[in-house]
Amino acid sequence: MAENQNAGTNIPAEIAALSFEAALAQLQDLVKxxxxxxxxxxxxxxxxxxxxxxxxxxxxxxxEAQMKVEKIVLGANGSVGTQPMDAD
Structure with a gap:
């Protein structure tokens, strides 16, 4: 599943499986x-x-996170909900 979100970018599976935080930490270590x-x-x-x-x-x-946030909507009764994210 993690490989699909990076389809077409040739991201190795072991990197695609990393959380944002883990990938960022590795990137910071490499830069140092x-x-x-x-x-x-x-x-x-x-x-x-x-x-x-x-x-x-x-x-x-x-x-991906930005698209999820953008899908948060305000309902007619003032309640907050979400709409399914369009992956396209």
Whole structure:
């Protein structure tokens, strides 16, 4: 199921399975390591590539959350409800 929300973006399943918070934490760790500059070139390139995938995943999770929030509606009697999210 997690792979479907990232369909077409080539996000590996192990990244797609991460929560937003876990992916963001990994991304922050990668950035800190890259900023220190103590990686070998190949490691830095791999870290950058993984960071780009983590960034895409985080952005997708944020868009998904935004769509859910936008679907919260106010009912005629003043009650708050939700409408099903259109995935298209």
């Amino acid at each position: 390591k890259l900023e220190r500059g103590d990686n070998k070139l190949d490691e830095a390139i791999s870290s950058y590539e993984r960071g780009a995938l983590l960034k895409q995943h985080c952005e997708a999770k944020l868009r």
